[in-house]
Amino acid sequence: MTDQPAADHTRRLTTQEAALALGVKPATVYAYVSRGQLSSRRDPVGRGSTFDAAEVEALARRSRREAAAPAGELSVRTSLTLIEADGYWFRGVDAVELASRYAYEEVAEWLWTGEPRPGARFAAPPEALAAARRAVAALPEHSGPIDRLRVAVAAAAVTDPLRFDLSEEAVLDSARSLLPTLAGALPELGAAAGDGAPIARELWSRLTAADPEPRALEVLDMALALLADHDLAASTLAVRVAASARAHPYAAVSAGLGALEGPLHGAAGRLAHRMLVEVLERGGAAPVVAEYLRAGRRVPGLGHRLYRGEDPRAGALFGRLAVLPQAAPALGAAREVAGVMARHGLHANVDLALAVLTVSCGMRAEAGETVFAVARTAGWIAHALEEYQERPLRMRPSGQYQGPRPPQPLP
Structure with missing residues (x-):
């Protein structure tokens, strides 16, 4: 949000002071505002805008962390999705709560614009x-x-x-x-x-x-x-x-x-679907999981490197699937698989929840x-x-050449 009235008495910075704290030009400060990374309000005395000092310092810390990233590690600034050990957020809003209350088109609009668009519908030309x-x-x-x-x-x-x-x-x-x-x-x-x-x-x-x-x-x-x-x-x-x-x-x-x-x-959902079908056909998860482990294959639909426990997307879908009578067998099979693998520290991810949906609704793998x-x-x-909105062609890492040093004889 920009130029909103406020009744708080937090320390405010001028545009020049904010630019100095961030190590950027004043024009870049306003670019941060347009991207939703900073909020501003009009200075009631002067002609410019003022900025919350704590918010500016938080942005400066993030920028310093990005600048200090190890050489060769790609870091991309984004205001879209934040993922932490137990959840994820779209533009600061809990993504599970957002998906529980709004249709896909409305969530898409939120990601694109950061503005609500109730009842959004799209039409194909x-x-x-x-x-x-x-x-x-x-x-x-x-x-x-x-x-x-x-x-x-x-x-x-x-x-x-x-x-x-x-x-x-x-x-x-x-x-x-x-x-x-x-x-x-x-x-x-x-x-x-x-x-x-x-x-x-x-x-x-x-x-x-x-x-x-x-x-x-x-x-x-x-x-x-x-x-x-x-x-x-x-x-x-x-x-x-x-x-x-x-x-x-x-x-x-x-x-x-x-x-x-x-x-x-992209293929994990297909593999999880086939595994669930096999569990249902064989009447239990244990023999199916045992065969995967014996063959040295990863059990699909389990584990996610970004979450400590169950993928929050899986938990949300399991909760919604629980009210579908036709989903009961596949949901039971998925929970059985997850229960068997929990002792290995692996928990259900969204591919397993998607497999419950596809199996229970007669969809293909x-x-x-x-x-x-x-x-x-x-x-x-x-x-x-x-x-x-970023500098063109900035995604240009340098290759680490491992071949023979020149000059080499012409082949």
Whole structure:
């Protein structure tokens, strides 16, 4: 917030004093305000703005920590997501609470703009949606969800003549049309949603032939909101590198999808789905877990390096899934797996919770991957918007050459 009246008597700094404390130019102080990193209010005596001294010092400490990061360690300033040992926050707001109360589209708007937009709905431009559907339909039947989404993004991009306009307004327009285009471009398995339907409802008919039961739709919508961003995961870093080179938002999202397709990032939900199916077929978790451990394989859906205990996203989804009668068997199997592995210090993560949703609603094994990719597109756009405000091409680490020293003979 900027230039808000205040009744407190905390120590205030002038723009020049704040710039001196931060080691930046006065113009940069106002850039911090526009990004939401500092608040300001008008000086009732002078013509400029004043700043809370404690807030300025906190920002200065953060900047010093970033500057002191070990050489070669990439540190990226962001105002989007904070992750700590027991929770995560979107722009300072508890992400689980946000996803529990607001629809995916509303959470996306919060990430993009930092402003609430109650009842937000997105619509796919007819030309973009038709092009994306044609492109997806041309793929081989065995194509995976990321294959389809990458093609859909590329097709939507070429129908948007303003894609190279990187102003905030233009990027937001592209984002609001891209999300429903991605969901609507996938092959239908069930009853189609009507025009202007929420993203969760549009996506439901692409994930399962089952009827869209309202409470199950609420779980899917919550999953999308919970997964919208998670700081600098590998795919998000790829998006920021592309945006640093001033790639348009469709190309930046394509970079994220490319990284997401790696088996160490996007495929975990598929593996957890298959494991849960096996647990249900064999009537218990112990023999299935034993086989994974005997083969030296990691049990999917467990453990997260950023959380000490259970992934808060998993806990939130388990709570919402508990009210679905059809989810009881898969939820029981997931809790049994988590109970067996707790003695190894591993706890449920969001992939296991997504697997409960996909198994209990008759979805295919790759459905979790689809949900993850569509959900995370909102976060990717938010990170691209941030990166467009930074110095271009700043994501340029130096390579540590390990080859033979020149000169070498010509081969």
